[in-house]
Amino acid sequence: MxxxxxxxxxxxxxxxxxxxxxxxxxxxxxxxxxxxxxxxEATPVVLVTVLMEIIAGLELLRVSDYYVLLPGLLLIIPGLMEARGNVVTSLAQRLGSSAHLGLINWDLGINDEVKVNWTATIILSSLLSFVLSLLAYLTAVILKMPHMSFWGFLSIALLMTLIVGTTLSSLTVLVVLLAHRLGLDPDNVTIPIVATLGDIFAVGSLYFIIRIVLFMDHFIKII
Amino acid sequence: MKARFTIKQIIKQSAPVLIGVTLFSVITGRNLENSAELVTHHVPVLLVALPAFINIAGDLADVFCSRLSSELYRGNLDSNFRPLRLFLADLIGVLLVGITSFIFVAIFANIITDIIFGKIVSYLYLILIMVTAGVTATFVMMLVGAFLSRWAYLKGLDPDSIIAPITTTGGDMVGTTLLLFLASWILI
Structure with a gap:
């Protein structure tokens, strides 16, 4: 059977x-x-950054009224925002790996690993500022669009690197070290935080940068 | 303690990628912005949601690649991403964060749009569109990032200096294109 x-x-x-x-x-x-x-670890951070991004996006629509004050500004702003995001996320990734390898932590403080990465980020930001200024200026000239001088584009780009780039790079170092100290994985939290902070700083600083360039133009002809 | 890379090495590895990707994004982004203007005119919720939406796709692909390169350096993964279960766990973990975040963006942006413009779209359709476009873009860029990380690692380059600009920009572009396509197909 x-x-x-x-x-x-x-x-x-x-x-x-x-x-x-x-x-x-x-x-x-x-x-x-x-x-x-x-x-x-990542979800709460990403959700908070979503709220901040939506608010920053609405603020950008409001700030865009100031774009008309400097002819050709729209040619360089998207590129600058993109470049800043790219440079700072690379820094966050490198520092994340360094933290995992034990090369940086809160107790070691600002050591060579941090200094080298921070300096390289600022140099890369300045280099990109120069390239984007040249591209914006040439685009405006070739397409016969109303535009400011090359020095005007360069002043805006370098001011953004100086104000937003240095603050953001320093904050990236702080976020990585702090996340590591708090027992969080820097890889999970740093990129969403610094990318969003970057957008907020960029939007917030745009108004001041436009004002500074307009003020500088009274003394040296740059627009 | 000596740094892993010198300033010169970082700049030499990063600069070509950064300049290339940024210029590419500025040039192609202009066409995308024109299409976005057309769609957001009909669907204002996308105007509110777009900045957060495009950031999530790029950021999550970066988070995944950042974890990947850390594991490669620590020796927890080999250059073929073995053991594969760790690679897949990271992939699933990041995608789950993505699904939650895209649902949140859809709901929150619709609420804000209701307050500002007094015009909303179906929550169900919006969630469906955002999750489909967002998760697809994130997934594609995660795979591209993994492939490039492996290539960079085997070539002796630092994946951290090379991958982030590509995945961030790629995530923005693939995500925006998919979102605009789905939105113009379903919502208009």
Missing amino acids: GVPLKEKIKKRKKRLLPEKGFIRRSLESEEWRRIERIYK
Whole structure:
């Protein structure tokens, strides 16, 4: 006589369904803990940055009224914002790796690893400011658009690097060191925080930068 | 303690990528902005949601690549991303953060739009569009970032200096294009 049907079904069920305690074991696994940690650490940060980004976006619409004060400003602002974001997220990634390798931490303070990365970021920002100013100026000349002088574009770009770039790079160092000290993974939290802070600073500083350039123009012809 | 890289090395590795990606983004971004203006004119909620939406896709791809390069340097992952379970756990973890965030953006932006413009779209459709476009863009850029990280690591370059600009800009572009396409298809 063959195996009873009941037994057959039981065996098949055992094969198809996971063993008893599978869910509990899965939830205790290293992979689940990893997923849980990413979710727990990154989600609150990303949600707060979403709120800040939406508010910054609305503010940017308001600040855009000032764009007309400096002809050609719209040619350089998107590029500057993009470049600043790219430079600072690279810094955050490098410092995140350095923290994991034990090369930087709160107790070591501002050591060579931090100094080298910070300085390289400022140099890269200045280099990009120059390239973007040249591109904006040439675009305006070729397309015969109303524009300020090359020095006007360069002043705005360098002022943004000076004000936003240096503050943001320093804040990136602080966020990485602080996250590491608080037991958080810098890789999970630093990038969303600094990318959003960058947008907020950039939007907030635009008004002042426009004012500074207009003020400077009284003494040296740059517009 | 001596730094991992010198200033010259960082600049030499980062500058070509940064300049190339930024110029590419400025040139192609202009076309995208024109399309965005057309769509946001009909669907103002996208005007409110777009800055947060595009940032999330790029940021999350960066978070994933940042974790990846840290694990490569620490030796927890090899250059083929083995053990694969750790790689997949990171991928799933970051995508879950993405799904939650895109749902949140859709709801919050719709509320703000209601307050400012008095014009909202269906929550269900908006969530569907944002999650589909956002998660697809994030996933694509995570894979691109992983592939480039592996390439950079094997070439002896620092993935941290090279990948972030590409994933941030790529996430912005793929996400915005998908969002505008889905929005003009479903909401207009």
